[in-house]
Amino acid sequence: MSSKPRKSALLFLLFALVFVTLPRAQETTATTSEAAGTSTPPALPPTNDPKEIIRRAMQLDQHNFDMSRNYTYEERRVVKALDKHGNEKHKQIETLDWTILYGEPYSRLTQKDDKPLSEKDEKKEQEKVDKFIDKRKNEDERDREKRLEKMEKERRQERAFDADVVNAYDFRIVNEEQVNGRDNFVIEAIPRKDFHPTQPHADMLTKVKGRVWIDKQDYGLTKLQAETVDTLSFGLFIARIHKGALLTYEQTLINNEVWLPSKVAVNGGARIMLLMNGDVAMQSDYSNYKKFTTGIRILPGVKEVEPGSRPPSQPNQ
DSSP states (O other), X not given: OOOOOOOOHHHHHHTGGGTOOSOOOOOOOHHHHHHHHHOXXXXXXXXXXXXXHHHHHHHHHHHHHHHHTTEEEEEEEEEEEEOTTSOEEEEEEEEEEEEEETTEEEEEEEEETTEEOOHHHHHHHHHHHHXXXXXXXXXXXXXXXXXXXXXXXXXXXXXXXXXXXXXHEEEEEEEEEEETTEEEEEEEEEEOTTOOOOSTTGGGGGGEEEEEEEETTTOOEEEEEEEESSOEEETTTTEEEOTTOEEEEEEEEETTXXXXXXXXXXXXXXXXXXXXXXXXXXXXXXXEEEEOOSSOEEETTEEEEOTTOOOOOOOOO
């Protein structure tokens, strides 16, 4: 299990190698949650200003985040270990089911190498679910308030980071293309030499260039393809993406109401010190989005779970 803050699409890509992906952890009041589930982005006048188009896409991202809390989905994650020539030495495949428990994203491993879990591994996953639920059920009010304050602080930082993204690049419309039958702006993003970051990690933006596909109808981010122009490092010994690596992020329109990720990939060389010693290439594919209009959430191996209740211990069917 892991909770993963999904910042702007660009930072989302930068952290793809350590799978800091959809969705962001959050718990809100009932009033805020209900409003998020029914709100829609306001209609905006047409524009051909690339910077304004990017700004609108990032504003829509907040709506997408709010709506994403109503969905569960499946992630198929592939990690390949590479030799010094970039050839595959080893491949690991994991399939996870994602849902929302106590206002937080929760992932449960359901397959390894496209095969069902062993009885031993299935038992471990169930124990993780039970432990997580017990922790949240027994959380006192003070700890809960601290956790919510931390989440709100992170959201403020994310909004501030969005402003850095807009200011970090020179944007230029280079083409118009159709993606899945919908018209898109194709916008080139070139790092500005005079950019001064204001938020943590925003200095990494100057090390990435690329193109963004933005839906002309509602400004949804359809696709982002980027290349690192310098090495990206995450901590002294955590991870890094090499210069020249190709980053891909794709989204799909679900139920004609929300843009959600369909693919995240890093190719061309990345190194994760905590997982393996050599270079790796990674890709996550997201599918099987399911919307829930009630308070019931579905967990792998459990038929129905009411909010706050404990799922029975039983293996996947």
